[in-house]
Amino acid sequence: MNVTARRGAPRRDEPSARDRLIATATELFYQDGIRAIGIDTVLAKSGVAKSTLYRNFGSKDELIAAVAAEQDRRFWQWWDHIEQANARSPRMVVEALFIGIVELISRPTFRGCPFINVAIEFPDRTHPGTAVACANKQTVRQRLRELSTAMGARNPARLGDQLALLMDGAYGQAVTIGTSNLREDLLSAVAKLIDGESDHD
Amino acid sequence: MNVTARRGAPRRDEPSARDRLIATATELFYQDGIRAIGIDTVLAKSGVAKSTLYRNFGSKDELIAAVAAEQDRRFWQWWDHIEQANARSPRMVVEALFIGIVELISRPTFRGCPFINVAIEFPDRTHPGTAVACANKQTVRQRLRELSTAMGARNPARLGDQLALLMDGAYGQAVTIGTSNLREDLLSAVAKLIDGESDHD
DNA sequence: CTATAATCAGACAGACCGGTACCTTTATAG
DNA sequence: CTATAAAGGTACCGGTCTGTCTGATTATAG
Numbered sequence: 316m317n318v319t320a321r322r323g324a325p326r327r328d329e330p331s332a333r334d335r336l337i338a339t340a341t342e343l344f345y346q347d348g349i350r351a352i353g354i355d356t357v358l359a360k361s362g363v364a365k366s367t368l369y370r371n372f373g374s375k376d377e378l379i380a381a382v383a384a385e386q387d388r389r390f391w392q393w394w395d396h397i398e399q400a401n402a403r404s405p406r407m408v409v410e411a412l413f414i415g416i417v418e419l420i421s422r423p424t425f426r427g428c429p430f431i432n433v434a435i436e437f438p439d440r441t442h443p444g445t446a447v448a449c450a451n452k453q454t455v456r457q458r459l460r461e462l463s464t465a466m467g468a469r470n471p472a473r474l475g476d477q478l479a480l481l482m483d484g485a486y487g488q489a490v491t492i493g494t495s496n497l498r499e500d501l502l503s504a505v506a507k508l509i510d511g512e513s514d515h516d
Numbered sequence: 517m518n519v520t521a522r523r524g525a526p527r528r529d530e531p532s533a534r535d536r537l538i539a540t541a542t543e544l545f546y547q548d549g550i551r552a553i554g555i556d557t558v559l560a561k562s563g564v565a566k567s568t569l570y571r572n573f574g575s576k577d578e579l580i581a582a583v584a585a586e587q588d589r590r591f592w593q594w595w596d597h598i599e600q601a602n603a604r605s606p607r608m609v610v611e612a613l614f615i616g617i618v619e620l621i622s623r624p625t626f627r628g629c630p631f632i633n634v635a636i637e638f639p640d641r642t643h644p645g646t647a648v649a650c651a652n653k654q655t656v657r658q659r660l661r662e663l664s665t666a667m668g669a670r671n672p673a674r675l676g677d678q679l680a681l682l683m684d685g686a687y688g689q690a691v692t693i694g695t696s697n698l699r700e701d702l703l704s705a706v707a708k709l710i711d712g713e714s715d716h717d
Numbered sequence: 718c719t720a721t722a723a724t725c726a727g728a729c730a731g732a733c734c735g736g737t738a739c740c741t742t743t744a745t746a747g
Numbered sequence: 748c749t750a751t752a753a754a755g756g757t758a759c760c761g762g763t764c765t766g767t768c769t770g771a772t773t774a775t776a777g
Contacts, residue, residue: 331723331724332723332724332725346639347639348551348636348637348638348639350549350551350552350637351551351637353763353764353765354764354765354766355763355764355765362725363724363725364724364725364726364727365725365726365727365765365766365767366724366725366726366727366767366768366769367723367724367725368766369765369766369767370723370724374765374766375764375765375766426636426639427635427636428688430692431636431688431691431692432636434628434691434692435549435627435628435632435633435636435637435691436549436551436552436636436637437549438547438548438549438627438691448692449692449693451692452689452692452693453692453693456693472697473697473700473701473704476697476701477701477704477705477708479685479689480682480685480686480689480701480702480705481681481682481685481705482685483684483685483687483688483689484680484681484682484683484684484685484686484688485681485685486684486688487629487632487684487685487687487688488653488680488681488684490632490635490636490639491631491632491635491649491650491652491653491654492650492653492654492657496673496674496677499674500674500677500678500681501681503674503678503712504678504681504682504709506712507678507708507709507711507712507713508705508708508709510708510712511704511707511708511711511712512708522742522743522754522755523741523742523743523754523755523756526743526744526753526754527743527744527745528744528745532753532754533753533754533755554733554734554735555734555735555736556733556734556735563755564754564755565754565755565756565757566735566736566737566755566756566757567737567738567739567754567755567756567757568753568754568755569736570735570736570737571753571754575735575736576734576735576736
């Protein structure tokens with residue numbers, strides 16, 4: 316019960332029930348697990364009526380998908396911001412991305428990669444949420460391949476995929492054994508992988 | 517209902533109800549997700565009575581922990597076998613481990629690392645199953661550090677942790693984008709990481 | 718002022734959940 | 748042969764789950 320809800324249509328300065336649902340569900344699903352959180356909990360914390368949830372999303376699965384889509388949007392916003400801030404050097408972009416990931420992972424609220432999480436909780440790849448998650452990972456891989464090309468790697472597809480491997484590894488480790496030395500380990504590994512694909516090697 | 521169960525104590529050549537429960541739960545939990553599978557499904561497929569489950573384990577959480585412990589046991593059995601088969605060269609051990617992981621991951625029934633999965637479904641690290649999972653990852657990291665020491669790495673702790681990062685990355689990727697090129701990507705990354713820590717570098 | 722669309726409130730349904738209790742059956746050990 | 752331990756069968760409990768339905772309320776657009 317975080318929100319004092321009001322009956323009737325929302326004022327123009329108020330967030331819509333849809334937005335409140337996505338915001339609340341994003342946090343609850345991520346912190347406790349999707350299957351662990353019932354819609355009643357989401358409704359209570361967001362102050363939204365059950366009928367409004369089902370009018371907007373039709374099912375819990377579709378709410379899950381909307382949450383995943385919102386996380387995908389935020390993720391690429393974060394990524395694009397880092398790309399723009401380091402536009403002159405693709406290698407700096409890659410390094411900044413990994414530094415950013417270390418910062419995300421080091422937060423006490425970090426609970427793993429939300430895309431991997433939904434894919435694990437809903438292994439059926441046709442699940443609408445899992446479909447969003449898989450698309451996200453595909454795009455990450457492609458973007459890292461493009462950065463590898465820009466870095467002049469001999470085998471950019473390989474380097475990109477290896478960097479993606481490292482990223483997902485960081486997520487997985489954080490869930491089980493935490494983040495000690497993660498920054499140094501990760502950045503040194505990135506450097507070794509990039510240098511191993513450089514032309515002057 | 518896979519098993520035709522019989523009333524009364526098991527014959528000596530029959531597996532105990534406990535073993536059947538663990539075997540069935542291991543498969544069902546892994547394929548569909550732990551929270552997605554109710555104990556009634558485990559009971560139906562194993563042919564065990566509900567009272568027997570609770571006499572043996574006390575709760576679903578303890579069954580989850582027993583399943584994780586069994587997977588941990590199998591995992592180290594697999595690992596030790598690879599170490600023994602390549603006892604002369606620690607580098608060959610590492611490469612064989614990664615080749616083995618690629619083979620596991622490439623199987624159609626592969627559904628991610630079971631230890632990461634339980635930690636994601638039950639983020640509370642005091643959960644008995646998650647505790648087993650975290651201990652497994654800790655030991656993997658330590659064993660890879662030992663192998664890195666045996667390989668003569670300049671910074672064995674770092675190399676070991678980086679190899680662990682790569683392993684968990686492979687698990688995460690397999691859940692979302694499959695395994696194309698995984699073998700080459702992974703083995704080449706392992707080589708780059710090891711060579712980057714070698715004395716003759 | 719009125720029509721409309723968005724919202725909250727709450728009761729309800731039917732399935733499923735983990736867990737308990739009690740009783741019967743059977744293999745084995747002594 | 749008998750005691751014991753391990754097991755299956757089944758009914759049941761209270762809680763929770765997703766989802767439906769009906770109705771009252773309110774801001775905004777025209």
